[in-house]
């Protein structure tokens with residue numbers, strides 16, 4: 001009894017401290033971004049939205065081992081749900097829009113999870129590609145609701161809490177995005193440490209073992225897909241609120257593939273890797289495409305090859321490994 | 332006493348190869364049965380059929396009086412039919428403590444919880460600790476499984492199975508691959524299994540078999556050729572021919 005509660009008090013503060021540090025770092029970087037690039041808040045807000053997509057992808061790929069190239073379906077569903085709620089049904093309160101986006105994303109997560117989880121390995125990947133194309137085509141065909149290839153316009157969110165209007169400079173949208181990211185991040189840290197999170201890690205390592213323990217593999221994965229969909233949906237809603245349009249690109253194969261690239265770049269299975277990968281990729285893309293609009297894709301490709309070859313755990317994973325080694329040497 | 336576990340005329344062929352031929356076995360609570368037979372006799376296949384990892388061509392599996400042949404493996408585990416693996420299957424990135432906690436949470440229906448941490452659940456921590464004390468795993472409880480000795484990994488397999496509080500436990504070569512110096516610890520763990528649990532153990536180490544089992548079943552080419560006491564198994568001519576003969580020869584050669 002005492003021994004158990006000893007470990008309890010010894011362990012909890014350790015990870016709580018680490019999480020608090022994480023939140024402080026996110027807020028710090030967000031503040032630096034705000035002051036360094038006051039004219040580029042739209043890009044920073046887009047990074048936040050995509051970061052939510054990549055976090056969501058990390059839940060199914062990094063924590064559960066599901067390979068997917070169709071994850072933007074969840075993001076796009078959230079964006080369209082929030083956008084249509086505002087444009088067609090008069091739901092223009094930004095928080096209500098985020099809730100609608102989360103629900104839309106969760107529904108898309110349920111649907112695509114049920115389809116994708118039918119397969120394993122390569123067939124899973126192929127199913128995920130089929131899913132994103134079906135979603136894309138559905139949004140294109142339903143142009144009466146989605147605006148089709150012209151995009152969905154007419155989204156004008158109310159001021160946040162009735163106080164902060166979504167200004168031309170994107171200050172409100174940026175602050176809103178930072179708040180959403182931090183809230184989601186905290187919730188996900190709790191999730192991945194929970195019994196459910198542990199079960200998911202078990203499934204990633206050996207689903208047969210989990211089954212032999214009496215754990216339901218498919219049920220668990222579908223549940224994670226729904227949670228992941230809600231997270232991606234929040235990202236989609238944020239994008240709809242900040243840009244006030246939703247385009248078909250939010251439901252595209254390219255966005256899905258880029259999200260996977262960002263995740264691998266940052267490192268899977270830690271949440272921090274997802275954030276770092278998104279920030280580095282999008283910043284790099286922005287800088288390089290401005291400097292050399294013709295060869296920027298080549299540069300991005302070179303960066304990726306370098307990371308995959310020399311830091312296969314991704315930027316965050318490799319940094320964490322080096323830090324661990326340093327600590328051990330000092331001991 | 333009525334049987335807690337009953338297999339009736341189980342059959343399985345892979346293509347033309349009959350790997351399980353009309354196998355029938357019944358066990359009562361507290362039974363200690365050893366299933367032996369030469370390599371490729373179909374012992375692991377039998378376990379896979381019983382727990383539902385393979386579908387039999389025909390036959391029945393009964394657990395505590397009800398037919399579980401149509402149930403998926405996960406349901407069978409939840410009803411108390413638990414197996415261990417011949418080649419260890421563990422989560423290399425996780426600690427023994429996490430493995431056993433996951434099994435306990437699973438058994439008690441809490442593994443789907445999205446809030447809280449098992450280390451903050453005193454009953455889970457207490458049960459984990461008690462199991463590790465019995466099996467001698469306290470020292471490695473919070474190390475990664477990839478870093479602990481193979482013998483300890485085998486003990487952890489047993490710990491996970493016990494954490495599920497099974498009615499019937501099928502152990503597939505619990506001492507396989509363990510260095511000679513560590514087998515006494517496995518044997519001690521086997522001796523300490525709950526007295527009312529029905530245990531079927533597959534094992535090649537005959538010394539272990541004779542010390543553990545009250546009953547021995549011999550499988551050869553997928554069929555049961557002997558089912559009786561350990562004293563009689565060595566006297567049986569067919570068993571000597573297909574199995575113990577080899578065993579005796581191996582011994583004299585070694």
Ligand SMILES: Nc1ncnc2c1ncn2[C@@H]1O[C@H](COP(=O)(O)OP(=O)(O)OP(=O)(O)O)[C@@H](O)[C@H]1O
Pocket residue numbers: 345350368369370371372373374375376377417
């Ligand atoms: N999935 C499968 N497909 C085809 N043949 C199989 C399959 N699984 C097992 N076999 C064959 O069935 C026979 C029995 O295998 P099994 O693994 O059950 O033997 P075993 O008695 O456990 O042997 P060991 O003592 O080596 O563990 C072997 O000839 C094996 O090659």
Ligand SMILES: [Mg+2]
Pocket residue numbers: 374375376417
């Ligand atoms: Mg075998």
